Amino acid sequence: MLIKLKELKDSNSNGASAIDIAQMLNLDRANVSKDLNKLATQEKVIKTKGKPTLFKINDGYNKNQTNNGESKEIKEHNVNDTSIMDIFLEKNPSLYVAVEQAKAAILYPPNGMNILLLGETGVGKSTFAGLIYRYAIEMKVKSKNSPFITFNCADYANNPQLLLGQIFGVKKGAYTGADLDKAGLIEKSDGGILFLDEVHRLPAEGQEMFFTFMDKGVYRRLGETDSERSASVLIITATTEDPNTTLLKTFTRRIPMVITIPALKDRGMEERFNLIKQFMIEESGRLGKSIKVSINSIKAFLSYNCENNVGQLKSDIQLACAKAYADYLSNRKDDIKINSVDLLSYIREGLYKEIEHRQLWNKLIDINKRYCIFDKNEEKIIFEENTTDENIYEMLDLRTRELKSRGIRGIELEEEMEKNIEDYFKKYMNKVYGKIDTTNLNNIVDKDIMEVIEDVIEFCEDQLKRKLDKKIYYGLAVHINNSIDRIRRNKKISNPKLNSIRKEYENEFEIALNAIKIIDRDIDIHMPIDEAGFITMFLIYDDQNIKVVRSDVKIIIIAHGVSTATSMADAVNSLLGSKYAIGINAPIEERPKNILEKVKEYIRENQIKTDILFLVDMGSLTTFGKEVESEFKIKTRTVPLACTLHAIEATRKAIIGYSLDEIYKETLEVNNLYDNNVLDYEPEESEEKKLAIITICTTGEGGAKTIKTLIEDSVKFDHNFIEIVPLNFIGKENIYDRIEKIKKAYDILCFVGPFELDLDYPQFMLDDIIEGNCIDNIQKLIDIEKTYVKMQETLENKLKNVDGKAVLKDVKRFSKTVSEALNIKITTNVLIGIALHMSCMIDRLLEGKNIDDFQGKDTYIKENLNLYRIIKSACTSLNTKYSIIISDEEICCLMNFFNPKVYLKNNPHK
Template sequence: MKEKVYSTIKELSSKFDFKNHNDADKLAASNVADILGIKRNTASRYLNELNKEKKVIKINSRPVVFYSVSSLSKTLNLELFTFKDVDEFLGHVQLIKKENNEENGKSYFNEVIGAKGSLKEQVRQCVSSILYPTNGLPCLISGETGSGKSYLANVMFKEAKALGIIGEEAPFLTLNCAQYADNPELLSALLFGYKKGSFTGADTNSIGLIEKADGGYLFLDEVHRLSGEGQEKLFRFLDEGKYLRVGDNDERSSVVRFIFATSENLEASFLMTFLRRIPIIVKLPNLNERSYNERKALITTFIKDEAIKLNKTINITRNVIDILLNTNFKGNVGELKNLIKILSASALINQGYNNKELEININHIPPKYLDMHIENNFDKALGVSGDLRITDNYEVVYEYDEENLNFTHTRNLIYNMKNNLKQYKLNRKSNESLDEYLHHEINTFIDNILFRTEDVEIDIKRNYINKIIVFISSFLKEKHNIIFDGALIHIISQYIYYRINIEINENELDESLKEIITKFIQSKYSYEYKNSSKLIKLLSTELDLSLTLMDELLITIMYSMFKSKKTNKMPKAIILAHGYSTASSLANVGNRLFEDNIFEAFDMPLDSTTEELVAEIKHYIKSVDTKEGLIIMVDMGSLMEIHNEIRKEVVGPVALINNVSTSMVLNVASELLRDTSIEEILEKIKENTIINYKLFYPENNRKNAIITTCVTGIGTAQKIKELLEEGFKDVQLEIIPYDYKRLKYNGINDECFKVYNIVGIVGTMNPNIEGIKFLFIEEILTEDGIEGLNNIFKNLLNQEQLKVLNDNIVRMFSLNRVINSITILNAENVIKLIEKAILQLENKIDLKISNGTKISLYIHISCMIERMVRQCPIKEYENINDFRKCHEKFLELAKECFSVIERTYNIEIIDSELAYIYDILASKIKKLDI
């Protein structure tokens, strides 16, 4: 209970503002007691114990109130934890803040990167603006978008407050003039305030920003959007500190320090009379004009900020640092900072929240920045000599290689892996840490080879190796159904190309190390090695290579990284792009981030033809199941017309999307893994990106299908499907489990009705699809239900086939059989318990429940019991709070009637599950009103 008291006072404290002294009783022990439903003296006892533990502050006012220390700034090192009243507490807090600000003569300008370099003069100007007596000098900060104008304005405000020039509670207000550029009257009203009745809608007197900012700073951003008239209205205030509210003749005064900001040419955008009243004009350089060390420091700072925010160690490869250092960011520092946030977010999605370390590599860079980097001739740019690491203590470390930086990445890969295996041999690494490190090394290698810029198309040897591996992979797919994805083929090709030129002495691996590698492969990658070894054997033969056990380990891990985990219920997705490895790179980013082989890549070198590409895609389509559909993402419009060649090869819908990008790939992957339909994916991408797309559905020969559905979710629908498959095994028919809510919402416009010829729906609740016959699952157990099935199939089957179907249904479907098929429960026992509960419910609500409805309840409640036993109940029910209010009596009676089931299976049936039971009753009993 003590923890609950502490949690409650923390929540109350986080929402409390001491400016409202009258509400302090919310922090009293009596309020905590009321919230938790305990006695006041019990709450008081626990709160006093927490005060002694220095977790809460005690204020001996009337009533006595408590305040959580965790709600105070972490920089406040309190010495006292008990105070006589609120004023004494607030005074103590203010004193500590003042001491903190004065400590060591701290200056916020010392935190500005470049304060002693390219921004030295700008900092001097800002300090002059702050210190000038009596109320400082107006300051105009000029610079390109993202150059740091708003940041510098904030630093000026903090510095003025730290120096005691403005009060601790002095305001810092901001107005973006661009938002009101077309309405100068509104802008004047916002700045100066207005008098009641001065214009339509002015129902009360209103103070303006100049009055609100009294004693502090007013920051006017994009001030060039202020009209000439608006600039003139500021003249008098800048000169005299006096102003009039709109519609008022009473003169007012205010002491405000102004900071203006603009990204435009000063002479062209401002009245000279306005500029003359601003004695300090600070010109900020763009990011490219900053020194190499300053750009590097900015990158380091932003990465460190992410490490602190995410509470993680961050490793970022030298390739990424090079791109961040040498890209021409049009959005300057702001764009650089946002890109680093994007990189951190992408890495976080890939590696998960639970990992203590976050690795950022080149695969997390959006393609447009890679293209910009290549255009800027990045191999001539200044580079760094090692990876950047932010440690768990938030220290910045550049990890330099001992080897020459031009040493081949492949040799480094093999050398580092060999060393780690030796560490593993000496028991200095666990099985898991070794595997993690090997993945890290391989990912770094992939970073380096996927984005090489040399002219690979004129390298005959490289192209020959690639063609050989493509040939071998096709052979393995046909003969053994072993699939090597396009990006993986490219990576293995590159590895073999570099590996050929490296001598590796097999004797360097002693017998004990070989044994360790063999055991490691067997324990971690036995299945993968079974498939990859076939490729390795054929590679050795076709290319006259002597590949070592180390090579086998590397290629096996690469294969495991690209092996698909996705189900056949997901649409297939491919990426087509011009260039040697553009598609492979994009696919690799998506596949690695989501740890699944979602995308197949088709690179299109400049000398290849569309006909060759189409042939490859057709070959791919024949090897996979496309009944769920196919998404094709292309890099330019010229590839949008290939649908004419491939549509007939695909069973399901085909979507073509142009302007493929990293963000698009990540969005598509995320939605595919959520089982989002192709139509919905297109709509969601369209919201965030300017795209052209085409969507095609099968025109002929649509397969006949039945949908199974359940209001409680896809899991039960899947079980109903498996049950029906036994009875319908002689019928040429697809049985598709489908989400009830999606069917209900989309109706006849749902994608499934365009892909299949839906002849009927079987389930626990009717979604009421116009023109589609529906059959309750329990009705299959009755003569009427069998007749209903006959009506569904009468146009698909002849009389003899219908008789076979009927015989199967009679033989296969009984209540016990249904329950045994769709749950793990003992049907006989659970039926007796449910029967007892339903009988009690009938008596309580004084209504007779029909046999058909009872069968429906038997099936539904059986599934519910299994869910509760497995501890995965359905917690979601639309408007559950409204349901509780409207059907409070039903919930009370149902809990009482089903208590026998709760005791027997040691479960607690939650309200949302009972609500679904009510829905079944309400759909069958028209007079139900409880």
Template sequence: MKSNKEKIYDFIQMHDTAEKEGGVSTTYIAQALSLQRTNVSSLLNALVEEGRIHKSNGRPVLYSIAGVSRGDEEECFCKMTGWQGSLQHPIQLAKAAVLYPGRSLNILIVGEKGTGKKEFAHLIYEYCLVKQIFSAESPFLQMNCRDYQGSAKDAREKLMGERQSGMLKDAESGILYMDNVQYLDGGLLREIASYSGKPGRKGLLIASCTPDAQPAQEEFQSEFPIVITMPRITERPIEERMEMIQTLFSTEASRVGRELVVKEELMRCLLLYECPENFQQLKRDIKIGCANAYVRELANDRRITLYVSDFEPTIRQGMSRFGQMREEIERLIPENSTFTFDGSRMRVSETETKNIYKELRQKAKQLESEGIEGEDIKMLLSTEVERAFGKYQQKLIHEVRSRKELELIVDEELIDMVEGFLAKVENARNKKIDDAVFFGLCVHMKNVVNGTKTTESMDRLEISEVVTRYKQEYMLSLAFAEEIQEVYGRQLTIDEVILITMFLCYEPPKQTDKGQTVILYAFYGKDIAASIVRTITEITGFNHIFSFEVSHRQSETQIYESLKKCILEIEQKQGVFIVYDSDLVSKVAEEISEETGIMIRLFPAPVTTLGIELARKAMISSNLDAVYRDAMKSVGDFATSHEKYLITLCTTGKGGAEELKTYIERYGHMEDVQIIPLSMSNPKALQEAFRDLMRRGTILCVVGTFDPKLYSIPFCSITEVFTTPKERLPELLRKTESKDYEVDHQEVFHYLAGQFSHVEIKKVETSVEAFLQEVDQKLKHMTQDAQMGLLVHTACCIERLASGETSPENPKRKAILHQYHKEFQQLLRMLRPMEKAFHIIFSDDEVANMLMIIYQI
């Protein structure tokens, strides 16, 4: 989402070619974009200082674009999904190559099949036209080198022709794109490099190949110095894949001239299934599914509903990954949602489900009617069953983490009854019941005795299955129901007894016992890993280091099974650190981690693989420096294979974390790092999010109001971020030495001016500063971090409420307001001036959020 500054710049740029002669005024911009005039004025001055716009001297003051427009440049690349995300670095490299002084540099695009190499080359051509590197008549010629595999003579004639009249000569005033360049003969590659290196040559050469077939000829590499790597679809953020799916469905809806309706389970499958051929496979599979649905609905002219059965069987396998990515997927695709595409836009609707049993029955019948077989139905429904009861259980314990908090919302007599009931169950089953079941059942029984309906009726078959499977638990639940009737006069239905039974059978996630992290060396070759481990053990005397031998004679399945068996035998409840020298080991280890739930971290040490590669390089090249350079590059590729993350953390919702992310993206120069905004409102979910990121890469540091102290990750306070000069922010975020600076709140408000649309920033600054001073004097003397956190949170809260948005629910509200009742009343009085000034009302949830920041709860 663009900031207000960028919106203003785009608005001026749009009017620079329209009737507004000489530019546009501050008032005109403010009215057109519905922004505060003072905020617009501040942002215009900033754009003038940056040299991006021109300010007239007369009256009224008018603003116009200074120099060359950036909009057309961005339009070239914004056609590809991820142009502001995963493709940001490739685009920067492409621009650098095109704009290189003297003449443009040749480009090699490396990427797997279907990653968009050809489309990216076309966009580079468009960018050259916009920057006037070439004229509008300049050609874009392309050659698929695969067509000339094994035919070097034909390829040379195509490229060189007679008397230099081939494609290379024809592309002198434009671009020649050579796809699949790995299929060209090595000698011809050297000739191409020699031709491209001639003085005075003006044309641009773009070649592409797959990662495993990059040309090794030194001459070719020297004449193609810019290497751009296109990411696989699995390396892109899940939001980008969602955007691809939306674009493809919109395109197909335009083609068929009818609305396409896609249900939640199909969208999730498409978002999660394996795409070996990347975007091209996703595009092909969606086209096939839409075609099948079109044929099925050919007889009518209504909207077309797409089902999982319309697509290839491999699509369904995506649901097997749902458990590992549940939170991320549900954020993009809400439960019971339906997506409708009409060719120009996408609509999302959600249906509230009152009866989980009825929903599961209907879904099973629907899948059966679509031709899906029984095993596939079970796979799809198993995740729904787990989510249905698990989500209800988690919802009940969301506000409760101790007996003291429980007593705030549940009658003490009822708590004692549940506690006594569960003690009987433990004695009867000789099995300890988790505290999560105790908390959840207490809250559930509170709803039951108060007459709140918690579920709809189940059919007889379902009741029979539960009673048969859990007979002992059912009989104990019946006895408990009689106790409830005696004490509260509330007779429980059989459905309510069944639900109590399900509580007793619920298995919460097991807590990890204390143990030892183990190290596993997994190398190709006989006794290599064992020798390393034996040496380390002899020197250190430690016994938590193990070895695993990988044989090239084993299939991937055999390696998977034997490695899994090894990990299960050596794992000691604290995870396994694997040092490996083969990508295959990395791949199967990640699959084992997903299957077993064991935390596995991977570290590449390509001893054997690098040795084999060096032996091959030395065989084909007599140049010692070339072999050395290739070796250093191979080591570098292994060392930088992990993703890097920086976490921005907000005490309550993610709003403040999002703003912090935007600030760091703008001034932190963290192009090689993904910035992830998270909330601290749910500690368990936060820990899981951290673990998930650590599986995929390295978390450099956490930036927030106060340190969550998770996994010994370095922490950087929000105060340090906003008080450090912008030019030293990259140094700070990478955790090098940085001295303390005085807090400058004006710098923060200046930044927020570019984000706010509904309130005047000067008015916000005056009000919030007075509020902070009063809190500090009358309520609690705050640390600099707490003060900065409260400043950003309160300012963003004012903007959000002024825009008409509602406040997010604080799950700890009741407990906080009970514990800090006096402080809550004082804070309400302090907030009234701001409520009057901005015509807003701070909810109890927001006041609780502020108390959390002030008292570091």
């Protein structure tokens, strides 16, 4: 394609359109457009604005090449903040716990922790050890030139003396045949990492020698008695055996980080597909040609019983590729092509498994696809469609035969075919690809794009038979512009409520679908169907009060043991005074498949249609979420290694109405009570958040900035302490999502705007600001908050056993937790009282002192049982972090702060 562009360049310096190239190459215009845009992204061609869009060779492309052949784009990618471990985790999510443990071990001061890797044969322990080494270099824990020595203890297991000599080194004459002094692997690994595989083959004597080295960093070569040697080596060991029976306890105690690598059968279909893709691309690199693999072959590789895990999967793929290459060389096939009939019989059995991994097929394959093409030069998989003139009906006929051959009949067959038809037309409507440049309604939206947006808005108004409100006009323009820009930057547009929007607003959704076709046609861009859902929300806007839509997330606990999960759920429900958390037990002797069916049956019986957070302990239970998503088409998240504290936090957030992702992230953050491991998201900053006054307008940020100027001219405040944050209102519910994001960066003081929101914060109207009626009230809020901040200095001087700044932060979080659960807003004066009381209480408990009995304690708790349970559950994290026990007497004192009756009695002027 670049050659054809060069030919056109010689005759036309302005460039060529996608249609010109398509006609010259006799190819489909949409496919050509897609490839041209890809070349533009790689900076190999230049894409011009206007209609039609033109492409021409980028003469300066080679200048951007680095000396080693890497492009500027690739070089920049290499210096981003994503670590090699994070990249690995994207395609291997079941190894989340293992990766986090490995990170912690490498980064643990001063020299890292020794590691023991557990797992069946072939799970990839050696590969993971190598990944740990590369991560250590990336994080600059080890130097680039530091050694990484790998040694398999099984190679010398029949000669223990020789085995120990290999590891520790040998002094001349130490044993018969030891003719020379010889350095051992520890000496060669100095400053780096030594990986000992099959460490259970190390004799007891060797284990004892080894833990002496791990303790003191010193060792002797075999035969040395008069001197000691020292080395700084991080030890990674691996075994397929139970360490409790094959290794000395004195040895395993020196290895604090034990990491289990899950078996292939526990790693999920999508991960297995990623492995197949990786191995196929590696073989393509060795053979120097692309490899075609039939969809049935992919299904077989995904589902067959691969007893020896990743190692066997790789070997089986190499064998299949070798056979295909032999057929190609002997001219039996025109390409290197793998068909299911060519596979070994035990691999083909994977085709006949009953389990249908529909979710994966829907992501990867529509009913026209017959081959995956793997190429070392292509990161993405290329799909080859049938080249015959088969139409949709012939495709459906083939699909019907395929399903029937697998024993699928009746209603299940009808449902499957209906889904395939729906998928076909969904994908058929989105076959146009491309990108477009954008800049900035009046310096915000590019002129060419604005013309298209005006066509879209005119079309929508004509179909709706009404004019769009001016603020919707502007909001829709900015939104479409942002969507185009997002696609240009290869960012995904996803609308999780697409199906409900489509059903609830059928007419507007149909209009929106046609609107995105206008954009597709005029800008040559692939606008996904999800975007129609967003445009629909603009079209149905009205001026009714804007309400917060609370999420309904189900919390399901699954844990191994006869009553582990139900006991945890009962404890959580008792603390929170609810019956919200559900426990499903997984007896050790019961097969995971049966447990999964119990979970599915519970979802069916209770007709659950909302999001689910699964709290599980370990093993195959971590995969249940994906299975549920696949069958029920509902969104799930899974927290592994869950404890009661996780369950309390998740259930409490769910009762309040937090979204699934919010609950998931904040539940994971419970881990911060124990360590500082990096999670799979960014937690809140450790530094204190600034206060914020939020100004809101409906026509863009200009109005909000005007309000900001009015406040700055009327109120006295320190800009280092308080920030005024402008916020524009776009859409019907989106403002609450944006406010939730702002709350993560700021502590909100109040809102100022032209209308009232459904929020429990002080709110002031725009006309009051202009007339100066509420300036004193805002000033009072600021002054009280300044007093609250000064309290930190008081606590730091007063407390003996705990850091004042740290405990104040924890107490503020406690107050927020309780007020959210009670759905009340506590005044700043009361918050200050709570902070002083609780900070001193924690300090006192750490000193071993308790308060006197609370008079009438039992009666008070009984009369305020819900309040008692909420405060007791909120105290759980404090008990855990500070290793204290907050007694019922202390809880009753805290209840006084939050009890409205007591509060009003002590503050009658309120």
